[in-house]
Amino acid sequence: MGARTSHRLRTTVTIRDVARAAGVSVATVSRAVNSSHLVAGETLARVRGVATRMGYVPHGAARSLVMRRTHTIGVLLPDLYGEFFSEVIRGIDLTVRKAGYHCLVSSAQHDGAQLEAALASMRGRVDGLILMSPEFTGDLPRRTLQGDFPVVLLNCPPTDLAFDSLSVANYDGAYAMVRHFIGLGHRRIAMIRGAVGNFDAAERLRGYRAALRDAEVPLAPELEVPGDFSEGAGDAAARVLLHLAVRPTAIFAANDAMAIGALSALREAGVLVPEEIALGGFDDIPMARYVAPALTSVHVDISALGARTAARLLARLDRTPGHGPIRDILPTTLVVRRSCGMQDS
Amino acid sequence: MGARTSHRLRTTVTIRDVARAAGVSVATVSRAVNSSHLVAGETLARVRGVATRMGYVPHGAARSLVMRRTHTIGVLLPDLYGEFFSEVIRGIDLTVRKAGYHCLVSSAQHDGAQLEAALASMRGRVDGLILMSPEFTGDLPRRTLQGDFPVVLLNCPPTDLAFDSLSVANYDGAYAMVRHFIGLGHRRIAMIRGAVGNFDAAERLRGYRAALRDAEVPLAPELEVPGDFSEGAGDAAARVLLHLAVRPTAIFAANDAMAIGALSALREAGVLVPEEIALGGFDDIPMARYVAPALTSVHVDISALGARTAARLLARLDRTPGHGPIRDILPTTLVVRRSCGMQDS
């Protein structure tokens, strides 16, 4: 008679406690809690009353185990966060939450071992996975990803084509920016590069070079200075460019943070933007419109990127195996402001 | 033999599959995978070999169920993200990851119903909870939080003193900033307020008023203009202040984003900062040092705040019930830059 459990300190109330208290079987409680239509009206009311009075909440792990559904998606991030990730997660969370899902996030260095460990730790805890890893180039450990486990790649180098993937139109965005500079008459256009080994950075550089080449502007190695996406790197890069024998007339930074760092260096050096040097960034972070002069940038709807990625994963979860991998590229738009020398109005 | 399972499509390999393949019992596999010292060296090697070859990974839900430990902590955020949350989560994730934990994040409107639903959905999925809710004023639903479920409040209004809590020294930081202005000779100091109903905002306002009162500077209602922590609000608030019959000589914005918005408005109006109006913000976001003039601000180590919160929760998870609730306030530091009129060098 309940003695089996009553002698121990139960800190949580289980379905059996409710069943006992309501004088029904656990099956009935389960039905009452989940699908109202399977139980008689009067019983339903009583059981539900008892359940809430006792503060009963179904145990997630137990439920996952038997239903083979966790209603959770895993989100694997690189080690370094930033405004970008914050926005992506927001888009993901908003989308999956509407479908009744949660996000299990985890960051890790994405070398093979750490990545595999992270994947392993998610087995039985998530129904699918979003992997965001702009620096990862190897192949995903297929063994750990058992069977046809749903995975969507976000902003990853396209090395593994077996999975759905989404990314930003880095190449197109960079191309449009440089093309815009060229249209304004610039020929000596510098680029502050993103982190080495980073997929976004590589694509933006490729777009920069292609635009120059297509306009028959020769590439100049000294105009491609290294950076790492931080304000400080932009600041340093701009100083390097200012010491060149022949200065550039325009600078394209691989992201807005570096553009703002560069802006600060130029201002300190007394160089007028955009009169002496035009400036453009990438990402169009909220701050871009509030610096002086307002920063021309390539707009990326980061939150939408997250939302679309999540939607793609949810689709994989619901549908039968379905189509082969889908590669999706989120378009960008050039936002022209004062820093590039155009009047915006 | 095994016909019971072999006829169905198994997409994942379980401990029984490994046991069968290795010719041992499931118990031995379990021991081999978890605690090496309980199994003979030769068996250990064989079983582990088979396990990795088959790509066996223990099922999280099953393990959680029997071990009564999920090794996951829940993080409940307000609906709106931002740089602040990104950093906090980073600090949390870094800390718990070292202890072998994951983060189950979820955002929600923190009215009673949604909050309760979010809490409920975490039952059996997390070992403890970090609740970040600067707008939440009600009491936590004690019923849903069964027993002595470990919860740490982060930046919440101190309405519920039954839980551990951490927050930023909003009052002290604001006080220091205003005190600094006063020390520079300012008497007419405006404040751009944070979002209504927000705990941080209220505390910063309180610090502002206290500093003025302590210096016997009379409060002027028209100098307290509303805001909501966004750049746009700062911009708008500054315009309001510029239209005052007697302009302030200093403006304290409740966060950096609004300060930068205000800066943009002042610049557009041709008002010199800091010569005509001094400016100060709060948070010391990375961007603060890169605007012109560089922004004086109250530095908050957000990532550390997250880390400390996580550490507190981990401590609760390991220790016996232990002490009563601990309230911890993370100190801030005033970072003086050009925007307030001091030479920084």
Place this chain on the structure above:
DNA sequence: TTGTAGGCGTTATCAA
């Protein structure tokens, strides 16, 4: 050192 078996809290398939 290894195997057997019970149970973690649910849901789902049967009968009744």
Place this chain on the structure above:
DNA sequence: TTGATAACGCCTACAA
């Protein structure tokens, strides 16, 4: 409409 009961995949006494 309701109640037994068998899984779900794993860990862990207890026995061998």
